[in-house]
Amino acid sequence: MISGYSAKDIRDAEAPLLAAGQPLMHRAARALAGRVAERLRTPEEPHVLVLAGRGANGGDGLLAASMLCHEGVVVDVIATGDDLHGPSADALRESGGTIRDLAQTSLEDVEAQIAEADLVLDAIVGLGGRPEIPSELAGLLDAVRTSGVSVVAVDMPSFVDATTGQAASGALGAQETVTFGAVKAGLLLPGGSEVAGRIRLVDIGLASLLPAAPAVLRLEDDDVHDLWPHPDHHATKYSRGVVALAAGSPRYPGAAVLAASGAARAGAGMVRCLAPQSVLDLVLRTRPEVVGHPTDTVDLGAVGRTHALVVGPGLSGEEPRTRAGVELLSAADAALDCGVIDAGGLDAVTAQHRFGADIVLTPHRGEADRLAARLGLDADLPGPELAAALAAATGATVLLKGAITVIAPGDGGPLRAQGDATPQLATAGTGDVLAGVLGTLLAAGLPGPDAAALASILHGRAGRLASRDGRLPLVALDVAEHLPEALGTILAGALP
Structure with missing residues (x-):
């Protein structure tokens, strides 16, 4: 049985671990990088494009991307905001990855980067996502969608409410969502479930701190x-x-x-x-x-x-x-x-x-x-x-x-x-x-x-x-x- 929890439940479970200095982001990024590497076994020179937003979700994607660089994966990043997670961005640059600012990149260049990618990591926004897409990102999401390239969502598909599942009409559908610590209720409910693809849960140490009663249950075989x-x-x-x-x-x-x-x-x-x-x-x-x-x-x-x-x-x-x-x-x-x-x-x-x-x-x-x-x-x-x-x-x-x-x-x-x-x-x-x-x-x-x-x-x-x-x-x-x-x-x- 899959248990889904609200965004508040997950934040409350994370809080004492973060206060104690637990490396939750590193655990999440390591597991994410491992899963992406599994999906990239076929290409001889695999190429990953990361759509990185500000904050922790972008940080998860950037840190995982830096780990992939060390494994020989070519990584490019399109920054969708002006405040990337600093340590993760530094780690990516040090490992040989490149970062471009969406605001300073033409749509033609964006489409060219997408065409070169074997996989896109959606790390724009995660647990704090809302079902609203900023106008400046609509063209980027449309370009990824029409390209047909495989998408892996980082923790949550972007622009989906992690608690209610409400999704923006242009939310990017993923083939797979690698979610951290606990399955978010919104991944199981209408809207979120329809864009999440297959859900893979990564254990980062939250299980004992989650409430006894989840918000949503899903029966399995x-x-x-x-x-x-x-x-x-x-x-x-x-x-x-x-x-x-x-x-x-x-x-x-x-x-x-x-x-x-x-x-x-x-x-x-x-x-x-x-x-x-x-x-x-x-x-x-x-x-x-x-x-x-x-x-x-x-x-x-x-x-x-x-x-x-x-x-x-x-x-x-x-x-x-x-x-x-x-x-x-x-x-x-x-x-x-x-x-x-x-x-x-x-x-x-x-x-x-x-x-x-x-x-x-x-x-x-x-x-x-x-x-x-x-x-x-x-x-x-x-x-x-x-x-x-x-x-x-x-x-x-x-x-x-x-x-x-x-x-x-x-x-x-x-x-x-x-x-x-x-x-x-x-x-x-x-x-x-x-x-x-x-x-x-x-x-x-x-x-x-x-x-x-x-x-x-x-x-x-x-x-x-x-x-x-x-x-x-x-x-x-x-x-x-x-x-x-x-x-x-x-x-x-x-x-x-």
């Missing part, structure tokens, strides 16, 4: 292996979990097929579908293992043993099944305390409803905005803040769908942020599949936040497999059919 509900030799369909779906309508019958397929392919012991007969006929033609219950309401007493309820795929907020399902999950004395409220189910949630943390709301941004307006919340909040506000207002765990899925636990714990998806998942019906997967995991007994994170990982990886890692379009049923293979690759320790 090993966590999936540990948390996934593996049936034992004595398992039955009931012990594996029974999920009921209030899904599908004459207008949107396919939503029930997709939710049922997601639930079944994720390993549910039994999938029940509560829907009109016309919807059930379609579901059963595709998924004959589903148990159909012709109904226009949700009465679990009449349905039979059920461990989790999914409400909303293919329904409107006014549908009797929608309202009955939301009321059942929100009742303080409800026998069923875990489930999913998705799609039209979200339109039935009001300020009077209160849920437990094992009820998961699954809005995309538009649905989250509408729900926020009904609950009297600020719909213009950034995604992570909005998810947390919705969780606090409802008591439910909120899974905010997007390129980076953000999960705000209903119990107020650290945010989760998963980056496993592909843009090809932005197509009709894939959210219905996700709702079914999530319902299965809740029915198996996983807590809401864990179930939401696991469902996000599996759904994203299945989408990557179905689209051949984002190269081809997909349809929602493809995602459901690739769920077992995606799980198999994760459990085997191999990324799709």
Whole structure:
């Protein structure tokens, strides 16, 4: 599991070490230089261009560059400010590196330097970055971006908030970010996660000084292996979990097929579908293992043993099944305390409803905005803040769908942020599949936040497999059919 910390948490952890004279910059620079050297094994005469800003981030890049010079790497530096870290700049010059001032260099000369580089180090601004690019740097960043040269970010991609992840629209995307001491929360959240590339953490001695509770968590493959509900030799369909779906309508019958397929392919012991007969006929033609219950309401007493309820795929907020399902999950004395409220189910949630943390709301941004307006919340909040506000207002765990899925636990714990998806998942019906997967995991007994994170990982990886890692379009049923293979690759320790 990756833990992400706020900029304040990291500064507070660094402070006593810096006061004691610990050489944190040297440790960081040594590790950075080593990683860059690994990436430069192919060129015979490797050439690195460093974009160095003022302060410690530029100092990290300059000191690492001086170490690379001693290894035979040709290093040029473009200084983006007029106050470089003095000792690091001196070390670079002494080792044979050159420094040019951006303000005194033509764009043509800048482009020529970029063209000669095998790799660019982005050391303009790090932990103190803000999502604003000074106008005088826009041309430099555009030139690097259009060149296609590999970029390694030093601690943070520049112009990304290390705590919130908010990134300037022209922030330079990196293939890799070498981050020091602790992973910054902004590297895991929307914005920062999308420009950070692969994250490599360098230990510089902060671990024991960081807070016990991080700001953000991200599950990895090993966590999936540990948390996934593996049936034992004595398992039955009931012990594996029974999920009921209030899904599908004459207008949107396919939503029930997709939710049922997601639930079944994720390993549910039994999938029940509560829907009109016309919807059930379609579901059963595709998924004959589903148990159909012709109904226009949700009465679990009449349905039979059920461990989790999914409400909303293919329904409107006014549908009797929608309202009955939301009321059942929100009742303080409800026998069923875990489930999913998705799609039209979200339109039935009001300020009077209160849920437990094992009820998961699954809005995309538009649905989250509408729900926020009904609950009297600020719909213009950034995604992570909005998810947390919705969780606090409802008591439910909120899974905010997007390129980076953000999960705000209903119990107020650290945010989760998963980056496993592909843009090809932005197509009709894939959210219905996700709702079914999530319902299965809740029915198996996983807590809401864990179930939401696991469902996000599996759904994203299945989408990557179905689209051949984002190269081809997909349809929602493809995602459901690739769920077992995606799980198999994760459990085997191999990324799709």
